[in-house]
Amino acid sequence: MRVTTSKSKNSESFYITKSYTNAQGKSTSTTIKKLGTLAELSERLGTDRDGVMAWAKEQARIETEKYKKETEEAVVTIPFHSNRLMDYNRKKLFTGGYLFLQSVYYGLKMDSICRKIRYRYKFKYDLNAILSDLIYTRVLEPSSKTSSFKAAQQFLEAPTYELHDIYRALSVLAKECDLIQSEVYKNSFFLGKRNDKVLYYDCTNYYFEIEQEDGDKKYGKSKEHRPNPIIQMGLFTDGDGIPLAFSLFPGSQNEQKSLKPLETKILQQFGCQKFIYCSDAGLASEDNRVLNHLGQRSFIVTQSIKKLPAEDREWALNTKGFKRLSDDSPVDITQLSEDDKQGLFYKDEPYTTKKLHQRLIITYSPKYAAYEKAVRAEQIARAEKMVANGAVKRQRKNPNDPARFVNKIAATKEGEKAEIHYYLDLEKIAEEEKYDGLYAVCTDLLDDDVADILKVSEGRWQIEDCFRTMKTDFDARPVYVSREDRIQAHFLICFLALLHFRMLKKALKTPCTTEQLLHILRSIKFADIEEQGFMPVYERQRITDELHEACGFRTDYQFITKRKMKEIQKKSKRR
Template identity: 45%
Template sequence: MRLSFSKSKNSTSLYVIEDVTEKNKRTTRIVEKLGTVKELEEKLNSQDPIKWAKEYVKELNKKEKEQNRDVLVKYSQSTQIEKGIQRSFNGGYLFLQQIYHQLGLDKINKKISSKYKFTFNLDSILSRLIYGRVLFPSSKLSTYQDSRKLLEQPKFELQHVYRALEVIAKETDFIQSELYQNSLAISKRNDHILYYDCTNYFFEIEEEDGLKQYGYSKDHKPNPIVGMGLFMDGDGIPLAFDIHNGNTNEQKTLKPLEKKILKDFELSKFIVCTDAGLSSTENRKFNDKKDRAFITTQSVKKLKSHLKAWALEPTGWHLSDKGEVFDIRLLDKDEETYEKYKLDIFYKERWIKEDGLEQKFIVTYSLKYRDYHRKIRNKQLERAAKLIETRPNDINKKNQNDFKRFISSTNVTKDGEIADKTIYGLNSDAIEKEQMYDGFYAVCTNLEEDAEVITKINHRRWEIEECFKIMKSEFKARPVYLSRDD
């Protein structure tokens, strides 16, 4: 750094400047403006401002040199580090701690603690369980051990963790409702649209016990499971969850949790969006009241014959921004037409009344979705053909989505005689029957909004599937080893 002068007609100004390199060019920049000579004379009580300024710059350079000097740290090869003393700590949880306090979880813990006579620090336990699940998901024992590596040491022992789980289980509904109310102070919640879905978690046990029952495992594990129902708001943020028996029909889990939302969250006006597996008539009627509504997917394959015929009819299709009516058979008559419409979604709609419930039935068709179906099926056909050729003895019972469903078997020859061995081949009838549904997708709703609006709302159901995926993968919520239901 050095002293610089800037002279004008009426005054001389003093600056501290330094040389810098910007964009490969050498230049100078002003570090500090000291003032004019006249101003400095008044400030310094008639002391020579030039002399003072030079000394000031000299002092600045001296301080800068001291700050940039090398510091040598001496280590002794003979000195041993004392065992059992922690010398490094993890501070990566601090950003989670900020969110934790913004959501008022510390205050929630204080309210819960006032209702019980336990002496352990519930806030310290719950916060470490949350930090651990995000940073290093593992068992409760490992989480306790890892929490000792944090900058702020835990204020509890391992046995307190297991005792706290019982309290947290009892207060789950209270915690969820309080979290929702506290979250409103941070950001506006899109709670006018709620998505609901279920998943399950398997336990490393072989016998049923309490909530842990044998049922259909979405992880395809032959172990007892517990089910979880989850409501998510329109922005993809979890709202409320509930745990139920592993052998419970998922359709029966929606109403109990929704009733909790109506009561504890004080919500009354919303749209519930579910997949076809949860769209029982009872659930639809439950949300066909007051200010509630529903949007649910509908299997085209399972429609009544007259509705299926209408849904698959190639004429009478619309685009939202065009008044013309389309015949979907002509959408790929040539490459130019295909490229023009391959990303568009066509729709048709009608009102239906079944089981005393009036609802709008919307069917969509997309070339992109059709091509996706064909791509998946072609890969399955390749696997089926390879299995017939290489390992016919492995062909056994098929399920709904198994590629083996395209394999047919016969025990007679073309002449009608009994064959010496079973003959396998691709089932052309099954393939042709499934091709009928390529590109079609259907939803039912009691809303009167345009089909485009309804299909956009339904399209975001993938986010709740993503929530489950994150919990089971990144957060390692499976398998579960805890033995008690609470």
């Protein structure tokens, strides 16, 4: 409510008015209360016009609070008729989980980014509405672009654009992919601090439902071992597992070469200069280590013990020289107590290659050693059955294939050709057992505490979780679009959906799994009650309370009037 005045020839009157939307959908106002004329109020209050206006505004505030209280506590009565049929073509159930993602979307100022892009082009469609709906549906109901358009029509705020506008927008999004990533990163600080002093990097690939190579869709080593053309993605996340930037490259390209272009973009466009690069051994080539030894950057990478020079490998496998991580006291890992079997042990030494002076850290985990031994025991049992049944198949490249423990003899001692004889290769089993529980890390942080270095390295699971979420929960594969620009836009949407989801998850006070949060967001729906308002038809839980608290609005009232729902929608857009 607000204060309005009207002036006549001889006097000025003060009123309290309230704005509302009439039945025709137009904004209008009505007078709630007349406060009096300026002369009357000045005499009664003993003040000038400014003092009268201040008093009038306070009266308007009191009336507003009174109205809110009466509205919130009001009992809504809606008549239902048992002999009246439902109307044709009227939607009764609406999806509302997107409201929480919308809070993140506008918190990242994605609408401002879309406006900036619109100024560069002459399109008439609403890019902001299209991009936001594609992000929300990728989280809530992942599917093709056509199906996403249909899913968005179930939102409380239905699309006003057409399907063909989506495909036109994909081309624009692809062209502005770098701009969007850099702007989103800068805007993400409006939602809180980011742990960008540690950057994790990894690669994965996505397959296409095609049988021939085309553009960047090339045959390569598929993570799913599929015989389809693939495209590869390189992804940076920060130390909390929040996506930072991504790039795409051909499926046939060596993933080692993907780091430099993307990291250069981060240095130039994102303004990140000082960070620790962390990756697995597959992306820890010496060139990549040298790249992250420059400037204010450092690296902590996984090192394959089997690929170490013979002298260093022998030192790594030697059971002597280990220390307890908790207190640095020397420990004989061959004679551990029951308490120590739950701990972690390490040893380190200088490690010099052709281009770098590094530090090699070897860790030993009794718990992980027992796990590897148990897994191998099952594989050996399967290998023994293969030998006993004579059903040894050709060994696959999978390192967990039990057939790797089976060897064969196809000649006699005299060298003559003989019947093939399969046997269990005990030497190979013994060779693998040497590495049980061991893990190696290389770094150029020569003086830092080992516990801190290992803590950073252990955080790599978060980027693996990002890929798992995109592939499994957001259905980023298989990829059905075929044009290069639309492929780029598809993965940009998947990247942004992952960013929104993980930032929303981070905002919750109590940790929850990806599956739990997705289930909650996808279950939040509202039933239209005779066009008078909405009734939530989801289960209120601790997570829903935390979602409401994080986003600054509530949708879990027993009944929500249309006016109240519009207020909620505005709040979800941080207005």
